[in-house]
Amino acid sequence: MADSDFTDDESEYDSRLTFSISIMERVLAPFRALVSKSALRIYLNTLLFMGAASLLIGISAIAYGVFYLKFIPTVGLQREVHLQFGNGNPWGTAHFDSELVALQPYDVSVTLELPRTPSNIDTGNFMLDLTLFSSRPASLVLPGPANTPISQARRPAILTYASPMVDVARRAARMPLYVVGLHRELEKLEVPMMEQLEFAKGARNLPQSLRLEIQSDLKMQIYTARVEFRARLTGLRWLMYRWKITSLVVFSSLFWFVSMLSASLTWLALTWVWGTTPNNEIKEEPLDLAKDEPDDRISSEESVKKEESESSLLHIYPAEGEAMGSGLESAKARGVQKRRSHTQAD
Structure with missing residues (x-):
């Protein structure tokens, strides 16, 4: 009787142990799959893919920045001209570095700040002479054979006329600003000199210096004189300059996609080459x-x-x-x- 009871208890214990083991195997089956060799290989490939994708994102952004700086010219380029007064008309020079590019239309203008003195008002019309040179000589008083001009333009200018009554009323209205120094009795003239000026390819065709001369019958008083080159962007350059953030996202994504596609194809090719086994190494x-x-x-x-x-x-x-x-x-x-x-x- 005791032997039969012991046998029943042992069989019951074995059945419970078997049931517990089966339950544990079912519970641990997903975790075993997570740490299998195939899963570890997938983890490694995913980690390498994410690292390569992150690296290529940074490279794409840097590449677009370099392309933007090289492709988009300086839109507003200004040079202040320090006029020389003495015998003859006032004149001045300025130099360029490498801001101007070829095959790009520019609008060139001269900005003058003139005081409304009786002599300037009495001058009436006067002429502005602007010349661009391909060299940087020490003096550009008289252009010679060594500094042949690339482009030259002469445009008229005049101070805005105001009747004595209007002039007195305007000054009376601005008197508080004149007293505290927030406003000066001057007039700013912006004279267009060249429209859609385009330079041919080649370093000799790009201007390296300019000469500005103010031609008038009477002596004039001038505060400042500036020459401005305004790039007239068209096509892709206008799109990239007008929509900077959108262009950055689109072109960086395009560069990243091409880079990832090339890297993936290269990785698949290397995997296929390494995975092939020669015929003489097959075991029998x-x-x-x-x-x-x-x-x-x-x-x-x-x-x-x-x-x-x-x-x-x-x-x-x-x-x-x-x-x-x-x-x-x-x-x-x-x-x-x-x-x-x-x-x-x-």
Whole structure:
């Protein structure tokens, strides 16, 4: 009775243990998949992909910035001209570095700040002479053969006329600003000199200096004189300059996409090259195993047939089967004893 109880408890314990193990295997199955070799390979490839994508994003932004600085010219380029007064008309020079580019239309204008003195008002019309040179000589008073002008223009200018009554009323209205120094009695003239000026390719065709001369019959008083080059952007340059953020996103994304596509194709090509195995390195062990399989199958089939025949005999003749089985066992025992005696005699 005690043995049967112990056997029942042991079987119940085994069943519970088996059930617990099966539950643990089901719970741990997803985690085993997460740490498998294929999962680790996927993690590594994902990490490499994200790192390469982040690096290419930075490279794309830097490349677009360099392209923008090289492709988009300086839109508003100003040079202040320090006029020289003495004998003759006032004149002055200015120099350029490399801000101007070829095949780009420019609008050139001269801005003068003039005081409304009686002599300037009495001057009436006066002329502005602007000349662009391809060299940077020390003096551009008289252009010579060494500094051939690239472009030259002469335009008229005049102070705005105001009647005495209007002039007095305007000054009276601005008197507080004049007193505190927030406004000066001057007039700013902006004179267009050249429209859609375009330079040919080549360093010799780009201006390196300019000369401005103010031609008038009477002496004039001038505060400042500036020459401004205003680039007239068209096409892609206008789009990139007008929509800076949008252009940055679009062109950087395009550059990033092309870079990622090239990197992915290169990675797939290298993976395919490294993954191929030469034909002479293929092992022939599977062929040997395939040859051995028929023998194993034959032996297993023979043993199954033998067991089936013995069981059928025992089922038909149980007593004879038992005797036959005991006889076989005794015969086997006698055979074992004979072998042992032969080995001991030897």
